[in-house]
Amino acid sequence: GQQLNQSPQSMFIQEGEDVSMNCTSSSIFNTWLWYKQDPGEGPVLLIALYKAGELTSNGRLTAQFGITRKDSFLNISASIPSDVGIYFCAALNAGNNRKLIWGLGTSLAVNP
Amino acid sequence: NAGVTQTPKFRILKIGQSMTLQCTQDMNHNYMYWYRQDPGMGLKLIYYSVGAGITDKGEVPNGYNVSRSTTEDFPLRLELAAPSQTSVYFCASSRRHQSQETQYFGPGTRLLVL
Numbered sequence: 001g002q003q004l005n006q007s008p009q010s011m012f013i014q015e016g017e018d019v020s021m022n023c024t025s026s027s028i029f030n031t032w033l034w035y036k037q038d039p040g041e042g043p044v045l046l047i048a049l050y051k052a053g054e055l056t057s058n059g060r061l062t063a064q065f066g067i068t069r070k071d072s073f074l075n076i077s078a079s080i081p082s083d084v085g086i087y088f089c090a091a092l093n094a095g096n097n098r099k100l101i102w103g104l105g106t107s108l109a110v111n112p
Numbered sequence: 113n114a115g116v117t118q119t120p121k122f123r124i125l126k127i128g129q130s131m132t133l134q135c136t137q138d139m140n141h142n143y144m145y146w147y148r149q150d151p152g153m154g155l156k157l158i159y160y161s162v163g164a165g166i167t168d169k170g171e172v173p174n175g176y177n178v179s180r181s182t183t184e185d186f187p188l189r190l191e192l193a194a195p196s197q198t199s200v201y202f203c204a205s206s207r208r209h210q211s212q213e214t215q216y217f218g219p220g221t222r223l224l225v226l
Contacts, residue, residue, distance in 0.1 A: 033214060042116075042202050042217035043155070088154060092213060099170065100145075100215060104154040 006089050006103030013079055014111050021106040022073040023089035031092040032065050032072035033100070038085045046087075047074070079110050114138050116218035118203050124224045125193040133188040133221050135203030143206045144186040145215065146170075146178065148199040155202065161186055193225045 006023045013019060023032070031050055035043035047058050049065035049072060056063055062075045072091070076083055089103040119134045137144065142163045147155040147170075157170030161180040175197060177189040186205075190197060200222050204215040 031213060035217075040220075042204075042220050045214050045216065048214045090215075099157055099160065102154045 004089055004091060004101055004103040006106055008106060009104070010107040010109070012109045012111065015079060015081060017079050019076040019079055019083070019108060020073060021087060021089075022071060023091070023103045024071040025091065025101070026070065027091075027093065027101075028069045029091035029093055029101075030069070032063070033090040033092075034061075034063050034072070034074045035088045035090065036085050037088065037105075043088060076108075079108075081110050081112050084108060084110050116203055116205055116216055118201075118218035118221050120221060121219070122222045122224075124226060125190075126226060127193060127195065129193050130189070130191050131193065131223075133190075133201055133203075133223075135186045135188070135218060136184050137186075137203075137205040137216075138184065139205060139207065139216070140183060141205035141207040141216075142183065143213075143215075144180065145204040145206075146176070146186070146188045147202045147204065148172065148197075149202060149220075150199050158188065158201075190223075193223075195225050197223065198225045199223060 004023045004025050033048050034046045037043045047063040052069045053067045054065040060077045086105040086107050088105045090100045116137045145160045146158040156172045159178040161167045167178050200220045202220050203218045206213050206215040
Protein backbone atom coordinates (compact mmCIF):
# COMPACT_ATOMS: atom_id res chain seq x y z
CA GLY A 1 0.00 0.00 0.00
CA GLN A 2 0.93 3.65 -0.06
CA GLN A 3 3.33 4.84 2.60
CA LEU A 4 5.37 7.89 3.44
CA ASN A 5 9.00 7.67 4.44
CA GLN A 6 9.69 10.44 6.90
CA SER A 7 13.20 11.32 8.00
CA PRO A 8 14.97 11.80 10.21
CA GLN A 9 13.20 9.79 12.89
CA SER A 10 14.53 12.08 15.61
CA MET A 11 16.68 15.17 16.00
CA PHE A 12 18.43 16.80 18.93
CA ILE A 13 19.61 20.32 18.22
CA GLN A 14 20.79 23.47 19.93
CA GLU A 15 18.51 26.45 20.25
CA GLY A 16 19.00 28.79 17.30
CA GLU A 17 19.88 26.07 14.81
CA ASP A 18 17.88 25.44 11.65
CA VAL A 19 16.03 22.16 11.18
CA SER A 20 15.11 20.27 8.06
CA MET A 21 12.95 17.15 7.70
CA ASN A 22 11.36 15.50 4.71
CA CYS A 23 8.89 12.94 3.49
CA THR A 24 9.13 10.85 0.36
CA SER A 25 6.94 8.32 -1.35
CA SER A 26 6.80 6.22 -4.48
CA SER A 27 3.22 7.46 -5.02
CA ILE A 28 1.94 10.77 -6.36
CA PHE A 29 -0.13 13.02 -4.13
CA ASN A 30 -2.22 16.14 -4.60
CA THR A 31 -1.93 17.48 -1.08
CA TRP A 32 0.87 17.54 1.45
CA LEU A 33 0.26 18.55 5.05
CA TRP A 34 2.64 19.13 7.95
CA TYR A 35 1.41 18.73 11.53
CA LYS A 36 3.01 19.21 14.92
CA GLN A 37 2.00 17.20 17.97
CA ASP A 38 2.86 18.38 21.46
CA PRO A 39 2.95 15.79 24.27
CA GLY A 40 -0.55 14.84 25.35
CA GLU A 41 -2.21 16.81 22.57
CA GLY A 42 -3.69 16.16 19.16
CA PRO A 43 -1.83 17.06 15.95
CA VAL A 44 -2.08 20.69 14.94
CA LEU A 45 -1.84 21.72 11.31
CA LEU A 46 1.25 23.84 10.51
CA ILE A 47 1.28 24.14 6.74
CA ALA A 48 -0.88 22.84 3.90
CA LEU A 49 0.45 22.48 0.33
CA TYR A 50 -1.87 21.94 -2.64
CA LYS A 51 0.25 22.54 -5.75
CA ALA A 52 3.41 20.89 -7.04
CA GLY A 53 6.38 23.21 -6.53
CA GLU A 54 4.51 25.33 -4.01
CA LEU A 55 6.66 26.91 -1.31
CA THR A 56 4.76 28.16 1.73
CA SER A 57 5.90 29.85 4.92
CA ASN A 58 4.29 30.15 8.32
CA GLY A 59 6.52 32.29 10.54
CA ARG A 60 9.80 30.45 10.98
CA LEU A 61 8.43 27.40 9.17
CA THR A 62 8.78 26.82 5.45
CA ALA A 63 7.47 23.82 3.54
CA GLN A 64 7.61 22.81 -0.10
CA PHE A 65 5.52 20.48 -2.25
CA GLY A 66 8.00 18.58 -4.40
CA ILE A 67 7.80 19.12 -8.14
CA THR A 68 7.45 15.36 -8.73
CA ARG A 69 4.49 15.34 -6.26
CA LYS A 70 6.20 12.48 -4.45
CA ASP A 71 7.90 14.41 -1.68
CA SER A 72 7.81 17.40 0.65
CA PHE A 73 10.12 19.03 3.12
CA LEU A 74 9.69 21.20 6.20
CA ASN A 75 12.30 23.65 7.45
CA ILE A 76 12.33 25.40 10.80
CA SER A 77 14.66 28.35 11.11
CA ALA A 78 16.25 29.63 14.33
CA SER A 79 14.74 26.91 16.52
CA ILE A 80 13.42 27.77 19.99
CA PRO A 81 12.56 25.49 22.93
CA SER A 82 8.83 25.52 22.15
CA ASP A 83 9.55 23.87 18.79
CA VAL A 84 9.95 20.61 20.72
CA GLY A 85 7.44 17.99 19.64
CA ILE A 86 6.73 15.42 16.98
CA TYR A 87 6.29 16.61 13.40
CA PHE A 88 4.20 14.53 11.02
CA CYS A 89 3.84 14.74 7.29
CA ALA A 90 0.62 13.57 5.68
CA ALA A 91 -0.49 13.32 2.06
CA LEU A 92 -3.73 12.90 0.17
CA ASN A 93 -4.11 11.36 -3.25
CA ALA A 94 -6.12 12.58 -6.19
CA GLY A 95 -9.04 10.24 -5.94
CA ASN A 96 -12.22 10.40 -3.92
CA ASN A 97 -10.52 8.40 -1.20
CA ARG A 98 -10.50 10.68 1.82
CA LYS A 99 -7.78 8.80 3.60
CA LEU A 100 -4.68 10.72 4.54
CA ILE A 101 -1.44 8.76 4.39
CA TRP A 102 0.79 9.55 7.39
CA GLY A 103 4.50 9.52 8.02
CA LEU A 104 5.77 8.05 11.29
CA GLY A 105 6.94 11.40 12.59
CA THR A 106 10.14 13.27 13.39
CA SER A 107 10.75 13.82 17.08
CA LEU A 108 12.49 17.14 17.69
CA ALA A 109 14.34 18.04 20.89
CA VAL A 110 15.83 21.52 21.36
CA ASN A 111 18.56 22.16 23.88
CA PRO A 112 18.24 25.70 25.30
CA ASN B 113 -15.80 27.79 17.49
CA ALA B 114 -14.78 24.97 19.78
CA GLY B 115 -13.47 22.99 16.81
CA VAL B 116 -13.29 19.25 17.45
CA THR B 117 -14.12 18.13 20.96
CA GLN B 118 -13.68 14.64 22.39
CA THR B 119 -14.92 13.01 25.58
CA PRO B 120 -13.77 11.47 27.82
CA LYS B 121 -10.16 12.60 28.03
CA PHE B 122 -9.08 9.46 29.81
CA ARG B 123 -10.68 6.11 30.59
CA ILE B 124 -9.69 2.79 32.10
CA LEU B 125 -11.64 -0.27 30.98
CA LYS B 126 -11.60 -3.89 32.03
CA ILE B 127 -11.28 -6.56 29.36
CA GLY B 128 -14.67 -7.25 27.83
CA GLN B 129 -16.26 -3.95 28.82
CA SER B 130 -17.76 -1.65 26.25
CA MET B 131 -17.67 2.10 25.83
CA THR B 132 -18.36 4.89 23.39
CA LEU B 133 -15.86 7.61 22.60
CA GLN B 134 -17.64 10.82 21.72
CA CYS B 135 -16.57 13.27 19.04
CA THR B 136 -18.30 16.50 18.05
CA GLN B 137 -17.31 19.24 15.63
CA ASP B 138 -18.94 22.63 15.18
CA MET B 139 -17.30 23.61 11.91
CA ASN B 140 -19.99 22.05 9.68
CA HIS B 141 -17.41 19.69 8.18
CA ASN B 142 -18.69 16.83 6.08
CA TYR B 143 -15.78 14.51 6.66
CA MET B 144 -14.90 12.99 10.01
CA TYR B 145 -12.28 10.45 11.02
CA TRP B 146 -11.18 8.27 13.90
CA TYR B 147 -7.51 7.47 14.38
CA ARG B 148 -5.56 5.57 16.98
CA GLN B 149 -2.00 6.37 17.93
CA ASP B 150 0.13 3.83 19.74
CA PRO B 151 3.21 4.97 21.72
CA GLY B 152 5.98 6.22 19.45
CA MET B 153 3.94 5.53 16.34
CA GLY B 154 2.07 7.49 13.74
CA LEU B 155 -1.67 7.63 13.23
CA LYS B 156 -3.71 4.72 11.96
CA LEU B 157 -7.15 5.31 10.50
CA ILE B 158 -9.93 3.27 12.12
CA TYR B 159 -13.08 4.53 10.42
CA TYR B 160 -14.13 7.58 8.49
CA SER B 161 -17.31 9.24 7.28
CA VAL B 162 -17.94 11.46 4.28
CA GLY B 163 -21.29 12.67 5.56
CA ALA B 164 -24.24 11.89 7.77
CA GLY B 165 -25.36 8.31 7.30
CA ILE B 166 -22.18 7.25 5.47
CA THR B 167 -19.27 5.46 7.11
CA ASP B 168 -16.42 3.35 5.83
CA LYS B 169 -13.58 1.26 7.21
CA GLY B 170 -10.06 2.54 7.51
CA GLU B 171 -6.83 0.67 8.05
CA VAL B 172 -7.61 -0.93 11.44
CA PRO B 173 -11.42 -1.24 11.89
CA ASN B 174 -11.60 -4.58 13.72
CA GLY B 175 -13.07 -4.30 17.21
CA TYR B 176 -14.70 -0.94 16.56
CA ASN B 177 -17.97 0.41 15.24
CA VAL B 178 -19.09 3.89 14.26
CA SER B 179 -22.25 5.75 13.38
CA ARG B 180 -22.90 9.16 11.83
CA SER B 181 -26.48 10.22 12.42
CA THR B 182 -25.70 13.95 12.31
CA THR B 183 -23.07 16.14 10.67
CA GLU B 184 -21.70 17.17 14.06
CA ASP B 185 -21.27 13.83 15.84
CA PHE B 186 -19.18 10.77 15.05
CA PRO B 187 -19.05 8.38 18.04
CA LEU B 188 -16.69 5.40 18.13
CA ARG B 189 -17.89 2.26 19.87
CA LEU B 190 -15.77 -0.46 21.46
CA GLU B 191 -17.97 -3.48 22.17
CA LEU B 192 -15.56 -5.91 23.85
CA ALA B 193 -12.48 -4.06 25.01
CA ALA B 194 -9.16 -5.88 24.62
CA PRO B 195 -5.67 -4.91 25.85
CA SER B 196 -4.63 -4.38 22.22
CA GLN B 197 -7.04 -1.44 22.13
CA THR B 198 -5.00 0.46 24.70
CA SER B 199 -4.09 3.57 22.76
CA VAL B 200 -4.76 7.26 22.27
CA TYR B 201 -7.75 7.91 20.05
CA PHE B 202 -8.04 11.04 17.94
CA CYS B 203 -11.07 12.31 16.11
CA ALA B 204 -10.64 14.69 13.18
CA SER B 205 -12.83 16.55 10.73
CA SER B 206 -12.33 18.27 7.40
CA ARG B 207 -14.16 20.10 4.66
CA ARG B 208 -13.15 19.80 1.05
CA HIS B 209 -13.21 23.08 -0.84
CA GLN B 210 -11.94 23.41 -4.42
CA SER B 211 -9.85 20.26 -4.05
CA GLN B 212 -8.24 21.60 -0.90
CA GLU B 213 -8.62 19.82 2.38
CA THR B 214 -7.06 19.85 5.81
CA GLN B 215 -7.94 17.76 8.82
CA TYR B 216 -8.42 19.33 12.24
CA PHE B 217 -7.91 17.16 15.29
CA GLY B 218 -9.46 16.90 18.71
CA PRO B 219 -7.34 16.64 21.88
CA GLY B 220 -7.59 12.87 22.09
CA THR B 221 -9.00 10.19 24.41
CA ARG B 222 -6.47 8.08 26.29
CA LEU B 223 -7.77 4.55 26.78
CA LEU B 224 -6.22 1.89 28.99
CA VAL B 225 -7.63 -1.64 28.86
CA LEU B 226 -6.60 -3.90 31.73
